[in-house]
Amino acid sequence: MKKGGFRTILGGNIGNALTEEIQKIVRSQKSEVRSQRTPDSRLPTIDYIVAEVSSFQLESIKNFRPKVAGIVNITPDHLDRYHSFKEYGNAKARIFENQKEDDSLVLNWDDPETIRVKSEKLKVKNEKPRIFYFSRKKEVEGVYLKDGVIYCNLPPITGTVPTVPLIRADEIRIKGVHNLENAMAAAAMALLAECPIEAVIDSLREFTGLEHRLEFVRELNGVKYFNDSKGTNVGAVIKSLESFQNPIILIAGGRDKAGDFSLLRQLVRERVKVIVLIGEASEKIKRTLGDITETVRAQDLREAVSISHRMAAKGDVVMLSPACASFDMFINFEDRGRQFKQIVMEMN
Structure with a gap:
């Protein structure tokens, strides 16, 4: 909308809070009122609010x-x-x-x-x-x-x-x-x-995409690493798994939101080489998916990345796409994604 010439503000429940964006406009308008030199000056208007x-x-x-x-x-x-x-x-x-x-x-x-x-x-x-x-x-x-x-x-x-x-x-x-x-x-x-x-x-x-949404992190020894920490539910992980034809090592788990992990069975059978599990939902996910592909539990995210690195072969994809909330181990999904990226970038 901005590229089309419209004055636009963007806000949502994730990222920039809409109320905060509106408050910024109000403060800017008040400041401009105080600095007006002629009575004909006009305040900037907003054409569109894009709200999540x-x-x-x-x-x-x-x-x-x-x-x-x-x-x-x-x-x-x-x-x-x-x-x-x-x-x-x-x-x-x-x-x-x-x-x-x-x-x-x-x-x-x-x-x-x-x-x-x-x-x-x-x-x-x-x-x-x-x-x-x-x-x-x-x-x-x-x-x-x-x-x-x-x-x-x-x-x-x-x-x-x-x-x-x-x-x-x-x-x-x-x-x-x-x-x-x-x-x-x-x-x-x-x-x-x-x-x-x-x-x-x-x-x-x-448009190059947003952080934590199937975000490419790096390629190391022919293995590509993706941060999909925003994949906090089963439906999001289904979409992410559908995006790759290469064998996938999937890092999943966290705080369960009463998700039905059985919905992943077909795609896991077809595309996932190994599941590496972290967090509170590890046991539930293992019970649901552990019979159709190799499943490994890790103590924390760093160990999960280390296990994935060892088990990956050239041409594989390692993807953090948890299908769970992050609050059992992290501040939020952004914190989880950034820690994942830091760990991946430290590998050699």
């Missing part, structure tokens, strides 16, 4: 009404807070509860739970937003992947042209199928917010 909103925050909304809303996916998470997966999905669906006919909603066509909540919640809603989709598997009204190219057919964007190619998938610098989905969702939402298509394409091509 958690299910926890959505539980208590009253009037929250985004002009463009999006649900990237709904996969099992925070089941230590919610009584069921359905309850968690219903909480996330509140993001479009107050939207009206001139608002837009972007959904993941490939995600069954997202489609379920859309069908159930919109069925009883009087005023419905305009609905668009993104998909890796199907040509949808919105943004989709076909033959390695991301296409857009959003009516406000394409006009009389049925489909516009945006970018080849291999031009996107961030790795992983989940990042491909994130890129398509972000593109659709930006275009619906009237961001110029050229700015969207440039951003897709230039």
Whole structure:
């Protein structure tokens, strides 16, 4: 949005807190008021707020009404807070509860739970937003992947042209199928917010990704190391495992959030060479997955990296993607990821 010329602030429940970003603007405006020399001076305005909103925050909304809303996916998470997966999905669906006919909603066509909540919640809603989709598997009204190219057919964007190619998938610098989905969702939402298509394409091509999201750390002796500490639930780890064809040594474990680790069995069988376990959930994960691949327990993260280093062969991938929260051993997932990177960079 900034590349498209819009004054934009970004905030969320992870990273920059939205309230803090707004307070910065308010303080800046007050400072500018004090320094005004003419009565005609105007304060800077904000065109868009880009907000990441958690299910926890959505539980208590009253009037929250985004002009463009999006649900990237709904996969099992925070089941230590919610009584069921359905309850968690219903909480996330509140993001479009107050939207009206001139608002837009972007959904993941490939995600069954997202489609379920859309069908159930919109069925009883009087005023419905305009609905668009993104998909890796199907040509949808919105943004989709076909033959390695991301296409857009959003009516406000394409006009009389049925489909516009945006970018080849291999031009996107961030790795992983989940990042491909994130890129398509972000593109659709930006275009619906009237961001110029050229700015969207440039951003897709230039964005290098965020720390702790399938972040490449280094290659040592032909082995590549990735920090995916933000993979704090089973669904996120599924996406990360799907991103590699090379044999994987997976470092997992931490504080369990009532995750269903059995959902990993098929991908672990197909792609994971060894699982190295840390933290409180080690025993539960071992009981669930230990019969289908070699499983080793480590006392801490440093030992887990050391074991992975010894067991890895040229061409392998070592990935920290815990499927758990970090609070049993670390301050937060950022602390866990940075410690992992430091340990990896110290190896020789």
